[in-house]
Amino acid sequence: MFSYAESFLSRPEAAKKIQLIHAPFWLGGGRAGAELGPESIVEAGMKRQLMHMGLELAEEIVVDVPRLAAEPAASGTKMKYLAEVKEMAGLLGEQVHRAAAGGRFPLVLGGDHSIAIGTLAGLTGHRGNLGLIWFDAHGDLNTEDTTPSGNIHGMALAAAIGRGSFTLADIPGAGPFIRKENVVIIGARDLDPGEREYIRAEGIRCFTMHEIDRMGIHAVMEQAIAIAGDGTDGVHVSFDLDVLDPLEACGVGTPVPGGLNYREAHYAMELLAESGLATSLELVEVNPLLDPSRRTSRLAVELAASLLGKRIL
């Protein structure tokens, strides 16, 4: 039987020192505004919240990612802004690696989801056997051949597990690919034909909204934690805010109806906190231009707090 208490004891994390890393990058999503995500999340109170919880903060890092490009350069590939994505991933990976190797908990603020390629390049350079929990309305498992849009944020998970022509291996400093056996997708409800085929053929563990409705978020998270934690030396949580229902979080580039509600999302984070497994977190796809109320950014703060141990009682 899987027990949270046991897993917690087997992985004693020292009192966490948090390393906030800004990745103000939008070129992987093809929609301007995501580069404003990190600032918006900090303005919504991220640092205040973490300090209030008694967590120690390292000096925050803003990665100098490519920010402007008029048109995707003609590069003989369907992948838009590939050169910029590679540059971003190299720079971000370096910072994430340094934080993890220094014993700090990397908390990466995006940016569109292509930044996960940088985060994971840095993390896999430090941990050779990382588990991965991918909260997302989408699969992000496209390749150059299956992408309907050319946007690399829709290929980020594929790159992490070594599917397609552009992968983690193209980023200097990256370690081994994430093993498919230790990957879990949670909250999917908009998968492209090539992604569905791949998930079925490879047996990727994907808890769609259908499974969440059927099993409940508790059972889904229990299984997800077991899969990502099985034999791994750390678990990265990649949280695309579009996994939430657009009624809760409208400030995302590619909203899809029918997502996680507020309570499910918090409960998922709370179970992760109890498991003690998460060794890093990224919050991606916040686009404050699409949410003048900044509710999406505030939610990002709250969810990070829950994952890092904030409790009601």
Ligand SMILES: NC(=[NH2+])NCCC[C@H](N)C(=O)O
């Ligand atoms: N990280 C995201 N929001 N990804 C959206 C991807 C949408 C679509 N599946 C594509 O590949 O273009």
Ligand SMILES: [Mn+2]
């Ligand atoms: Mn995504």
Ligand SMILES: [Mn+2]
């Ligand atoms: Mn998404």
